[in-house]
């Protein structure tokens with residue numbers, strides 16, 4: 335019995351944010367104080383959304399980015415939201431625009447997602463970016479943050495992904511599907527499972543690399559996992575926990591203790607994928623700013 | 636031992652073309668003689684490309700479409716090709732634009748593919764259309780013709796695709812990847828294999844539905860296939876055949892006799908996927924024309 339390697343997403347993410355802080359300082363020195371700029375638009379005041387937005391804001395400010403938060407009322411008209419996006423599309427100080435999802439039902443999420451300029455689409459959700467991720471020999475402007483973080487964590491184990499069998503549970507636009515594409519691009523053999531999959535446990539047992547993003551608390555059990563597999567748990571589910579002062583706890587989509595006893599490497603929840611998502615958002619915005627700044631201003635000699 | 640069902644792509648395609656011919660007549664009656672228009676641009680004179688273009692032309696003319704073929708010399712400059720595409724983008728008589736691939740090496744296939752207006756991209760290759768195919772709750776303007784035909788043939792067997800295990804061999808932009816997305820959209824559990832897959836034979840043996848698009852003559856053998864599986868052979872490979880007057884024959888990526896002895900249903904080569912590709916091109920162009928005509932002209936009362 336070998337020890338499972340716990341993948342330290344929190345530590346890796348903090349290393350990345352430190353590197354980015356240095357890059358942002360260097361950019362400012364190079365381009366007369368210019369900073370990467372991130373605009374987040376939040377519609378309504380869902381508690382979970384507010385929490386995520388606060389975490390992103392804190393990270394952006396810590397690394398020294400220009401940060402703008404626009405909070406719009408829940409009943410904002412779609413046209414007003416579109417106008418605001420257009421304003422940031424045109425704003426040279428802003429290099430990344432993120433519309434916090436989900437949006438209220440009266441707003442068409444697709445229309446909003448497509449309205450963000452592909453060059454500022456740091457979430458990587460618009461169709462042209464998704465298409466480029468799916469196509470060989472193309473490179474999207476941005477890869478969605480959570481799956482980008484997932485790939486980073488898989489790589490951190492030192493595994494050679496090419497030729498490995500990878501199984502992705504979940505096929506959302508935000509996590510599952512782009513994670514599958516990233517793994518295919520790394521030459522894994524990828525199977526995508528979802529709620530209509532009939533024999534999911536047999537399939538997960540073939541996986542050298544298992545990514546779980548289904549939003550079902552502690553759903554994946556120990557006997558679903560191949561001994562030695564790398565398991566990335568994207569899930570963040572709030573469950574009742576009387577032992578906590580708050581009365582609740584956050585758990586992943588994987589039953590941690592059981593799976594950790596079988597897997598070769600595993601991400602904890604919290605402290606695994608979550609911090610990486612935010613670090614990748616900062617990274618995407620910094621990359622965007624580099625491109626924009628190098629195109630717009632001549633560097634100081 | 637049950638009899639294999641040979642999927643009659645040729646017959647199914649011919650039925651579709653007949654239906655489309657009727658729809659084209661109805662459109663002309665409705666919109667003062669307006670016809671769906673298809674423009675094909677061929678660069679150079681590769682023999683295989685010329686053959687495919689001739690087949691598409693014949694089908695388009697048979698169903699009564701407006702058809703334009705532009706043949707450009709092999710050494711045409713990319714800018715000239717782009718100008719021509721722009722001309723057809725702007726031409727209200729043209730509803731579908733197809734640039735025959737592959738293009739000569741000095742021309743950037745990506746740039747050309749993106750230049751075709753998404754609303755006339757009847758090949759479904761541009762990034763926004765590919766992205767919409769990959770995204771849940773989105774609908775691309777056009778689905779690429781060959782995989783669209785593949786799905787049609789799978790459906791023709793009467794199988795309930797949801798929950799079935801589907802394996803796609805090959806991940807090209809033209810066939811493998813969009814076929815995988817279409818099957819996922821039908822709620823199959825999809826695995827994509829490619830040249831870096833290590834244990835392909837074990838994987839194909841789990842498939843209820845097996846789509847093969849690798850360009851390797853008679854590569855998939857009888858013992859790779861689960862008894863009763865549906866096998867769609869996209870391959871078209873020219874091999875030496877002394878018994879033929881021409882000295883050559885066209886075979887699929889599947890060893891037909893062996894696999895037909897195991898499978899529940901199989902497409903022949905030729906006469907399987909090939910004719911469907913062309914029928915789907917006509918269908919995409921007719922759909923495009925319907926949209927354009929209904930938006931542009933008021934119908935005759």
Ligand SMILES: NC(=O)C1=CN([C@@H]2O[C@H](COP(=O)(O)OP(=O)(O)OC[C@H]3O[C@@H](n4cnc5c(N)ncnc54)[C@H](OP(=O)(O)O)[C@@H]3O)[C@@H](O)[C@H]2O)C=CC1
Pocket residue numbers: 480503504505506507508509510527528529530531534547548549550568569570571587607608609611
């Ligand atoms: N750490 C982070 O930064 C982030 C964490 N998350 C977390 O990841 C999880 C997934 O999020 P997201 O992708 O947005 O979720 P979605 O609800 O959008 O998608 C869930 C996917 O899982 C599939 N699924 C649901 N139940 C099962 C099941 N029993 N077996 C197999 N597949 C199933 C669904 O299938 P179908 O398509 O058939 O409906 C769907 O494809 C959530 O817990 C979320 O909180 C999300 C984003 C960021």
Ligand SMILES: NC(=O)C1=CN([C@@H]2O[C@H](COP(=O)(O)OP(=O)(O)OC[C@H]3O[C@@H](n4cnc5c(N)ncnc54)[C@H](OP(=O)(O)O)[C@@H]3O)[C@@H](O)[C@H]2O)C=CC1
Pocket residue numbers: 781804805806807808809810811828829830831832835848849850851854869870871872888908909910912
């Ligand atoms: N009937 C019709 O209308 C059409 C037929 N075709 C035919 O379909 C076939 C495929 O075409 P296309 O998709 O354009 O081909 P490509 O050459 O673009 O792609 C081939 C794919 O197959 C994979 N592959 C190659 N060898 C193997 C192998 N030994 N095992 C597993 N995977 C392998 C490649 O993997 P990797 O990605 O790792 O390189 C690649 O993804 C060809 O025979 C072509 O003539 C194509 C279009 C239309």
